[in-house]
Amino acid sequence: MKMKKVIALALTGVMAMSMAACGGSGSTAKSESASSASSAASASTSKDAAKDDSKDSGDKLVIWTLTKDLQSFADRYKEKTGKECEVVIVEPGDYPTKIQAAFQSGEAEPDIIVGEPKMLDTYYEAGMLADLDQFGAQDYADKIVDYVWKKGQDADGVQRAISYQITPAGIYYRRDIAKEVFGTDDPEEIGKLYADYDTVLDTAQKLKDKGYRIFASDGEMKVFSDSKEAWVKDGVLQVGQSRMDYMDLCVKLYQGNFTAFADQWTAPWYTAMAGEIPVYEAGTDLWNDDERAKAEKNATETTQVFSYGLPSWGVLTMRDNYKETEGKWGVCKGPSSAFDGGTYIGISENSNRKEAAWDFIKFCTLTEDTMEWWLDVSKGDAVSYIPTLEKHKDDENATYGNEKLYAFWQEQAQNIDLSLVTPYDQAIGDAWANAITSIKTEQSSKEDAISAFYDEIESTYPELTVNR
Amino acid sequence: MASKGQSTVTKPKRRKNVNNAGYFFILPFMIVFVIFSVYPVLRTLYLSFMNYKGFGEPTPIGFANYARVFQDKFFWRALWNTVKIWGVNIVVQLGLAFLLTMVFSDMKYKIKGLGVFRALYYLPNLIAATSVAFLFKTLLDWQYGSFNQILMSSGIIEKGAQIKWLLDPNIAPYVVAIISAWMWFGNSFIVLMAGVQGINTDYFEAASIDGAGRWKTFAKITIPLLKPILIYVSITSLIGGLQMFDIPYLINGKYAAGNPGGSLQTVVMYLYKFGFATGSTKQVGYASAIAYSLFLIILVISIMQFKFASRKDD
Numbered sequence: 170m171k172m173k174k175v176i177a178l179a180l181t182g183v184m185a186m187s188m189a190a191c192g193g194s195g196s197t198a199k200s201e202s203a204s205s206a207s208s209a210a211s212a213s214t215s216k217d218a219a220k221d222d223s224k225d226s227g228d229k230l231v232i233w234t235l236t237k238d239l240q241s242f243a244d245r246y247k248e249k250t251g252k253e254c255e256v257v258i259v260e261p262g263d264y265p266t267k268i269q270a271a272f273q274s275g276e277a278e279p280d281i282i283v284g285e286p287k288m289l290d291t292y293y294e295a296g297m298l299a300d301l302d303q304f305g306a307q308d309y310a311d312k313i314v315d316y317v318w319k320k321g322q323d324a325d326g327v328q329r330a331i332s333y334q335i336t337p338a339g340i341y342y343r344r345d346i347a348k349e350v351f352g353t354d355d356p357e358e359i360g361k362l363y364a365d366y367d368t369v370l371d372t373a374q375k376l377k378d379k380g381y382r383i384f385a386s387d388g389e390m391k392v393f394s395d396s397k398e399a400w401v402k403d404g405v406l407q408v409g410q411s412r413m414d415y416m417d418l419c420v421k422l423y424q425g426n427f428t429a430f431a432d433q434w435t436a437p438w439y440t441a442m443a444g445e446i447p448v449y450e451a452g453t454d455l456w457n458d459d460e461r462a463k464a465e466k467n468a469t470e471t472t473q474v475f476s477y478g479l480p481s482w483g484v485l486t487m488r489d490n491y492k493e494t495e496g497k498w499g500v501c502k503g504p505s506s507a508f509d510g511g512t513y514i515g516i517s518e519n520s521n522r523k524e525a526a527w528d529f530i531k532f533c534t535l536t537e538d539t540m541e542w543w544l545d546v547s548k549g550d551a552v553s554y555i556p557t558l559e560k561h562k563d564d565e566n567a568t569y570g571n572e573k574l575y576a577f578w579q580e581q582a583q584n585i586d587l588s589l590v591t592p593y594d595q596a597i598g599d600a601w602a603n604a605i606t607s608i609k610t611e612q613s614s615k616e617d618a619i620s621a622f623y624d625e626i627e628s629t630y631p632e633l634t635v636n637r
Numbered sequence: 638m639a640s641k642g643q644s645t646v647t648k649p650k651r652r653k654n655v656n657n658a659g660y661f662f663i664l665p666f667m668i669v670f671v672i673f674s675v676y677p678v679l680r681t682l683y684l685s686f687m688n689y690k691g692f693g694e695p696t697p698i699g700f701a702n703y704a705r706v707f708q709d710k711f712f713w714r715a716l717w718n719t720v721k722i723w724g725v726n727i728v729v730q731l732g733l734a735f736l737l738t739m740v741f742s743d744m745k746y747k748i749k750g751l752g753v754f755r756a757l758y759y760l761p762n763l764i765a766a767t768s769v770a771f772l773f774k775t776l777l778d779w780q781y782g783s784f785n786q787i788l789m790s791s792g793i794i795e796k797g798a799q800i801k802w803l804l805d806p807n808i809a810p811y812v813v814a815i816i817s818a819w820m821w822f823g824n825s826f827i828v829l830m831a832g833v834q835g836i837n838t839d840y841f842e843a844a845s846i847d848g849a850g851r852w853k854t855f856a857k858i859t860i861p862l863l864k865p866i867l868i869y870v871s872i873t874s875l876i877g878g879l880q881m882f883d884i885p886y887l888i889n890g891k892y893a894a895g896n897p898g899g900s901l902q903t904v905v906m907y908l909y910k911f912g913f914a915t916g917s918t919k920q921v922g923y924a925s926a927i928a929y930s931l932f933l934i935i936l937v938i939s940i941m942q943f944k945f946a947s948r949k950d951d
Contacts, residue, residue, distance in 0.1 A: 291917035
């Protein structure tokens with residue numbers, strides 16, 4: 170009998186042990202998924218993350234970010250201070266859920282959280298970001314472009330995040346093609362070709378006649394459309410004329426074969442920055458590598474893409490993709506002043522290393538030496554640090570045909586109105602994009618698509634008033 | 638005498654001790670079960686009566702979320718999509734399974750190698766849903782997919798008139814239904830076959846002697862005796878079917894909108910949209926209410942199905 174009891178106890182003990190082991194592997198799995206999400210991270214980072222799976226990250230700051238920028242900043246930080254950071258790059262779609270889960274669970278990591286303007290209000294409301302004023306952030310108030318500084322404050326005016334960049338938008342265009350087709354590559358003159366959507370269509374026709382395409386995709390003017398009116402104002406959904414005009418433009422660009430049918434952020438969209446790409450058949454699933462390869466084999470026409478509508482951080486996208494076309498690009502005004510995104514850096518309220526995290530934020534956003542370095546490696550990203558902006562105002566950027574890019578960005582940044590950004594932007598913008606797709610592919614009529622859009626917003630956000 | 642009496646008293650005690658040891662054995666499972674199943678189920682019920690964005694404190698709003706589910710035409714559309722996909726799927730799936738069961742259980746055919754066929758038919762069920770979705774996305778691509786290529790080269794359709802298997806809202810739901818049926822018919826076949834093998838062969842021999850044909854034997858003997866198995870298969874399939882998420886989501890999951898035209902948005906995808914896919918405007922309370930509404934619907938249909946199936950017995 171005694172023996173049975175002993176065996177029973179021993180077995181229970183073994184099970185309890187295996188349970189504990191399960192609990193332990195839970196955290197491993199979590200960090201694994203975090204590192205797998207950072208597919209865009211450099212190989213060395215992934216290796217670092219893998220090494221750290223089983224143990225605490227020690228004194229290292231843990232940074233969860235949306236873009237590769239902070240990886241570069243962290244490398245530079247290590248170079249300058251000797252302090253190491255663990256950077257995890259998370260897919261934008263997963264980011265809010267991941268950090269909310271981490272925050273809710275009370276985890277002390279990540280120490281550093283980032284957010285785009287549309288995410289920040291939610292962070293403030295949830296109390297996720299630490300007060301930066303306790304570290305004397307306000308001493309730097311006059312060093313950062315005003316709108317950036319203000320966006321980093323919650324409703325009570327407490328500083329909770331700072332961004333290293335301003336994000337005005339423009340049209341990036343190929344100077345060599347401009348000279349050939351329009352006889353000039355002067356940004357002033359090329360800007361006139363994008364003065365309004367009708368002119369954009371004329372320009373598209375002229376380029377097509379010469380075998381070029383004005384854009385890779387029909388979504389290149391979205392950034393300008395988004396900067397005209399907010400999707401939601403005082404609890405009312407707003408679908409003004411500018412939204413309708415943008416919808417019409419997309420449909421015309423698509424149906425008139427004015428683009429290469431390479432959707433934004435697909436591989437061919439990037440490839441087109443370096444020169445020739447095939448003109449894809451409309452509706453090709455370019456996210457599927459197999460389909461893309463087959464489409465490329467069957468394509469009967471190749472083309473070069475003339476322009477992209479991107480914010481100032483587009484210089485980074487260009488830098489990583491232009492290859493042989495380096496130096497052949499220019500930047501001009503779009504149909505209106507516009508802006509998009511921007512990475513704001515804050516400290517998690519749960520962090521145990523707030524002082525160290527503040528040191529990192531200061532390094533990334535408020536240090537002249539870092540800004541000078543960033544300006545150089547990014548090939549001209551527009552920083553928010555005023556002394557650097559002023560110092561380089563008259564610089565000519567060799568990558569962009571010796572254009573005074575900094576002066577241009579500063580001029581465009583003057584009209585940035587961040588009150589146009591709302592937490593609803595992502596979901597409403599996606600639904601609008603869906604409506605545009607169903608019209609341009611003739612799945613439904615314009616009336617039906619817009620009515621379905623209104624229906625969807627009404628059901629998704631009952632708190633909003635929808636005036637049809 | 639006294640010692641004997643004592644021993645009779647201690648005996649039941651000893652049995653009690655053995656039971657207690659049993660509790661220890663199930664403890665690990667119970668702990669995991671309570672933490673990962675019972676707690677989330679109760680928490681979801683609690684949240685379904687709350688306004689909750691996924692952070693901060695939930696605020697109680699009574700039955701408002703449920704009232705909203707009831708009035709939300711997109712919820713009903715999602716439910717109809719799900720029922721449509723499940724309905725077509727179950728007809729094809731059980732039809733195939735029955736056909737195979739008839740063939741393999743037929744005493745005259747005496748087909749060899751049942752084990753091999755059983756394994757073969759079950760194989761699609763072993764492939765991960767992600768792979769299945771990707772496989773069919775590639776096969777059914779309207780431009781370069783093998784299906785349309787075969788149809789074109791055999792002259793059934795012309796170039797330019799390719800069928801948009803996964804992009805036409807009138808076709809896509811049925812395609813997904815067929816994919817699901819392909820994945821699950823082997824499973825149904827195994828269960829039905831096990832049921833048939835459990836039927837006493839005397840019945841079949843007797844029927845054969847009495848001159849019953851193949852179809853009559855199947856309709857009058859096999860089906861009535863398989864009824865408990867059929868109820869089991871249809872209820873489990875319904876529970877699984879109404880919770881369909883993986884294949885439709887992976888076929889065209891962007892924004893959980895269930896494109897084309899929302900025709901692939903199932904109830905669980907709709908739930909996912911509010912619980913996870915709306916970024917910083919999540920409505921976890923509403924997502925929870927959708928989950929419980931779906932649970933209630935499944936419960937009611939399951940009871941009806943069960944009642945309906947057992948009524949005929951009388």
